[in-house]
Amino acid sequence: MSIERELFITEVALRDGSHAVAHQYTTEQVTQVAKALGEAGVPYIEVSHGDGLGGSSLQYGLSRTNEMELIEAAVSVCGSSNIAVLVLPGIGTIKDLKEAAKLGAKMARIGTHVTEADVAAQHIQTAKELGLETVGFLMMSHMASVHKLVEQAKLLESYGADTVYMFDSAGALLPHEVKERIHALRQSLSVNIGFHAHNNLSLALANTLAAIEEGATRIDGSIRCLGAGAGNTQTEVLVAVLDRMGISTGIDLYKIMDTAEEIIAPILQAPQEITRDSLVLGYAGVYSxxxxxxxxxxxxxxxxxxxxxxxxxxxxxxxxxxxxxxxxxxxxxxxxxxxxx
Amino acid sequence: MSIERELFITEVALRDGSHAVAHQYTTEQVTQVAKALGEAGVPYIEVSHGDGLGGSSLQYGLSRTNEMELIEAAVSVCGSSNIAVLVLPGIGTIKDLKEAAKLGAKMARIGTHVTEADVAAQHIQTAKELGLETVGFLMMSHMASVHKLVEQAKLLESYGADTVYMFDSAGALLPHEVKERIHALRQSLSVNIGFHAHNNLSLALANTLAAIEEGATRIDGSIRCLGAGAGNTQTEVLVAVLDRMGISTGIDLYKIMDTAEEIIAPILQAPQEITRDSLVLGYAGVYSxxxxxxxxxxxxxxxxxxxxxxxxxxxxxxxxxxxxxxxxxxxxxxxxxxxxx
Missing domain, CATH: 1.10.8.60 (Helicase, Ruva Protein; domain 3)
Structure with a gap:
């Protein structure tokens, strides 16, 4: 399999960003955002509860709107973009995945804790059988040694994942640590490598650049930084910086800026910033x-x-x-x- | 002169951050912030209008409180911290500088556009004669070639500046560009090198780490990111990250976090975030x-x-x-x- 050289961004404001709005997205909001993202040329748009399909619960927070309704709405307006869904085995089920695929989702992103890749095997295989482009990802990657991370990533590859992502879920990694990890993954895997950052230490964008430098070609971003903790890599800023560096994302800079400013910002009750709480989470490297x-x-x-x-x-x-x-x-x-x- | 190896942070929330509150700081607020910063062990605290001494005007924005009153208040509560003042020749005068020194300011920071260092000569010489620790700085440094930057920095050194800072005023530089510039300054000057970042491209912290790696020992930070444009390097996050890297700042991490969360955040009418406007300024590399x-x-x-x-x-x-x-x-x-x- 040839390693891709282009860069593909997945917009996660309608999934990770769901944490920032306490899972209260309405169908109208999701429709508006997904349509604008499609028009801006974003290749993948993730739509799910913040904790993935099936996350709506007392434990993880109740969604205001059934996520299947949100996925259906997004599919209907996103044009040539692809809708992705997130599944955490143990929370999301095979049944959820099949339903999302039936509604038109084109990508499944299946994640586990960095040391527990084996619980993703069945979900990845099912996603492939459903004809979905399939991402396997490892969360809280700062907790594992590079050796362990590579070992677990290879498991995800062996189950059939087209792409393996490293998630810095607590926003705890420093740029040189991201470089070392992505470099090791790039050396050891034949599939696409992806990276998902959090901004708890104000390093999401720098860590993302470090990952790209080492060969990651799949990158998560979130307009207006919307996500758990201090949020993710801010998509519109990433597109601007990559443009400055001569790296094309296929995303229209003005349109993605406008989507962030005119559509997402008014939805927020409080802007995403690095508060004392989110900083402590990143500094300590623990779950929010x-x-x-x-x-x-x-x-x-x-x-x-x-x-x-x-x-x-x-x-x-x-x-x-x-x-x-x-x-x-x-x-x-x-x-x-x-x-x- | 021996090059220092420790790292000294200057907190600029009461100067650059003044832009973020439309120069409406009250004496009570400045007293509260300066006292807390002193207790946290911040070595330098800058207090001035956002555009420096004498900045209060229709053109640059009227201050709510006379800055000399704010400086006096900060001096009276800052303990073993030192109060710094900012002077932009053309706006701030020698008279302003003398008044601030008389009130107990210990550091003068005198800046010019990156190609106009010569207008700082008289102010730097006067600051030295007043017995002040003296910083010369070059603004909008992304606009000059490395060669030009070094040439102008050497002028500031020749006028007697103890430290020469590079300001990335528009938040337009990328980490490799900061590295190249700070490296060249470190090679060419015998005085301390400083760096002041803005976060318009979400790279303030990464750029600051790049500057430190290349030998900058004087760093500007702003609690809760408070500053012009998208704000500066967020001080409490920088202290946490440097702590993770084993670099001591002498600042108490919990106390600086608490100051940001409990004292500065409630003052803000709107949190500091990367809006469309601030992103465009950084991407274009122009004055706000x-x-x-x-x-x-x-x-x-x-x-x-x-x-x-x-x-x-x-x-x-x-x-x-x-x-x-x-x-x-x-x-x-x-x-x-x-x-x-």
């Missing part, structure tokens, strides 16, 4: 879902929630291990008491 | 003061203001040449008419 738990535990034990988050990052605690948050808080409070004596 | 003029001219001639700004950047039009904006607009409108026939 830990934040509220850590703040509650901090209150209970009379300590700083940042100390808890940093310790959780140090111990590489992952999603699903939320019980450990109270244990860590109790331990920190005990140590604090000892040192205060 | 051109924006309104270009938008008016665009309306008059029925063209897109972005085309005007990009053409102004291409022609390297500088501040003071605002008359050219209408000429450029007229020329673009004429060409558009010809091509439309």
């Amino acid at each position: 879902s830990f934040l509220l738990h850590a703040q509650r535990a901090a209150k209970k034990f009379g300590i700083d929630s940042r100390d808890i988050l940093i310790e959780l990052g140090r111990q590489k605690v992952v999603g699903g291990q939320e019980d450990m948050i109270v244990d860590v808080a109790a331990e920190l409070a005990k140590n604090k008491a000892i040192y205060s004596v | 003061s051109f924006l309104l003029h270009a938008q008016r001219a665009a309306k008059k001639f029925g063209i897109d203001s972005r085309d005007i700004l990009i053409e102004l950047g291409r022609q390297k039009v500088v501040g003071g040449q605002e008359d050219m904006i209408v000429d450029v607009a007229a020329e673009l409108a004429k060409n558009k008419a010809i091509y439309s026939v």
Whole structure:
């Protein structure tokens, strides 16, 4: 398989950005955004609950609108763009995937924690059988060694993924760390390499440039930076910078700027910025879902929630291990008491 | 003179950030911010009108509070931090500088357009005579060749500046361009090298890291990103990232985060984000003061203001040449008419 040299951007404001609007997108909003993105020439537009198909729940946040309705609306107006859907095995099911494909989704993006690629096998195979272009991705990639990351990426490739993405889910990586990881992936895989950044350390765009320099050809962006934490790589800014560098994305710069300014910005209740909370998440390298738990535990034990988050990052605690948050808080409070004596 | 190896941050939220609040800071706000910054261990805190001492005017925006009152307030609460003032010769006078020194300012930062260092000679000499630590800086540095930049920087050094800063005033530089420029300055000068970034292309932090890698030891930051255009390098994020890299700034991470979140954020009427306007300024590489003029001219001639700004950047039009904006607009409108026939 020949490695592609062009660059393809996937716009994630209607999926990762769903976190930033508490999953309250309306069909009208999605229609308006998807139409404008299509007209701007964005090749892929992801539409799903922030946590992927099936994410609407008390645990992950209830969607205002059934995501299948949003996908159908986006498909109907996106012109020559392709609608992508996100699936996290354990949350999204094969049934969800088939339904989305039936509604006209053309790409499936199937992700797991960086050390658990094997749970994606069945979903990737089904997506391929459905005739979908298929992305496998690894989340919280800063938590794994380069060796482990490559090993897991190769699993995704072996299941049939056309593209393997590295997600910097906590926005915790520095540019030289992205370079090292993408370089290793490029050396070891024959499929397309992709990169998804978060801006918690104000490095999303720089990390994206580092990934492109090392051979990533599939890049996620989000207009007006809309996404979980401090948001993603800001698409319209990325298009402008790549244009300055002579790298074509096929996206119309003025149209993508206008979409961000005139369509997305008015939807937002609060602009995306790097707050204390999002900075701590990036600095500690932990899941954003830990934040509220850590703040509650901090209150209970009379300590700083940042100390808890940093310790959780140090111990590489992952999603699903939320019980450990109270244990860590109790331990920190005990140590604090000892040192205060 | 030995080249310093430590890193010293100058916080500019009370000067460059003044643009973001339309120069409406109150004495109470400045007191609160300067006290918190002092307690966080920030070595230098700049306090002046956004366009420097004497900037309060119809042309540059009227300050709500006399800046000398703000400087005096900041000096009285900043503890072991040093208050810096900004002077743009032509706007700020020797008299202003002497008054600020008398009130307790310890550092003068004297800047010119990147090709006009010679107008700073008298101000730098006076600042030195007043016993102030003295910075000379070159604005809009992306407009000059590396050769020209070095030539002008050497002039500032020859006038007696302790430190020479490169300002990326339009946020137009890419990391490799910053590296090349700072490297050349480090090779050619014996004084400290500083760097001041803007975030219009979402690269302020990455550009700052590039400058540090090449030997810059004086860095400007702004809590909550507060500054002209899309703002500056976000101080609390920079401190976190440098901490991750093992580079000490002497600033307490939690305290600077808290100052940004609890003191600065509530002052803002609108958070600092990369809007269409600020992105266009960075992409075109032009002064922010051109924006309104270009938008008016665009309306008059029925063209897109972005085309005007990009053409102004291409022609390297500088501040003071605002008359050219209408000429450029007229020329673009004429060409558009010809091509439309």
